[in-house]
Amino acid sequence: MFGRGGEEAQALAAAEIPFEIVPGVTSALGACAAAGIPLTHRDVGPMVALVTGHHDPDSANSPLDWPTLAKIPVVVFYMGVRHWARILERLREAGMPEETPVAFIESGSLPRQEVIIGTVGEISLFPGHAPAILVVGDVVNYREQFSQWLRTSEFPLEGVLA
Numbered sequence: 001m002f003g004r005g006g007e008e009a010q011a012l013a014a015a016e017i018p019f020e021i022v023p024g025v026t027s028a029l030g031a032c033a034a035a036g037i038p039l040t041h042r043d044v045g046p047m048v049a050l051v052t053g054h055h056d057p058d059s060a061n062s063p064l065d066w067p068t069l070a071k072i073p074v075v076v077f078y079m080g081v082r083h084w085a086r087i088l089e090r091l092r093e094a095g096m097p098e099e100t101p102v103a104f105i106e107s108g109s110l111p112r113q114e115v116i117i118g119t120v121g122e123i124s125l126f127p128g129h130a131p132a133i134l135v136v137g138d139v140v141n142y143r144e145q146f147s148q149w150l151r152t153s154e155f156p157l158e159g160v161l162a
Contacts, residue, residue, distance in 0.1 A: 026050070028076040031108020031133055035115045036146035044138035045074045053080020053134065057090045070094035074137035081130045088120050091136065096120055101140035106132040117143065 005021070012019045028050050032039050039048045049072045055062040069075050070091050080087055084104070092098060098121025106114045106129060116123075117140060 027078065027108055027131070027133055028135075031105045031113075032076075032103075032135060034109035034113060035103065035105050036143045037103055037105075037135060038139050038142055038146075039074060039076070039135075041139050041142065044141075047072060048074040048076065048137075050076050050078070053077035053083050053087050055083075057083055057086045064090075066090045066094035070096040072137075074135070074139050077134040077136070079130070080134060081132050084123075084134055087134065088123060088136075092120055096136070098122075100136060101138055103135040103140045103143065104132060105135065108133065115143070 009019065009021065028039060028048075039045065049069060051064060051069065055064075057064065057066075075091075077084075077087055088102065091100075098119060100120040102118050102120055102123055104114075104116040104123075106116075108131070120136065
């Protein structure tokens with residue numbers, strides 16, 4: 001998701017270079033599952049939006065429709081670590097309630113995973129580093145219920161991904 005796979009496949013095809021696409025799991029699914037946060041839930045999350053937070057939220061280049069995003073039950077932002085504070089401000093300004101739960105998931109599904117929980121109104125700056133995603137919505141509240149029972153697998157990925 002937002003990883004440029006389509007552009008890379010397009011360039012390879014244009015150059016007539018054979019390639020294989022290996023299906024994977026997007027970080028929204030993998031990181032949230034590892035953090036004990038379901039992206040959808042029958043009671044609070046009938047839909048989810050996956051969006052890029054890469055552009056400055058105040059820039060003319062930002063294609064995001066803030067009033068629409070503020071109404072979606074679950075929104076996951078990719079690639080926006082440097083813009084987290086302003087993203088949350090824009091959601092508040094567009095009508096999202098300040099008490100809406102937020103999770104910052106850094107290094108999702110890796111042994112060094114860190115999860116910071118708060119609300120749209122109280123988190124103004126995330127002191128984290130990429131790779132990270134921002135999850136906004138009531139599904140974040142399930143982490144407290146699930147996390148003590150969640151078992152995680154120990155995969156030796158540190159050396160592979162470093």
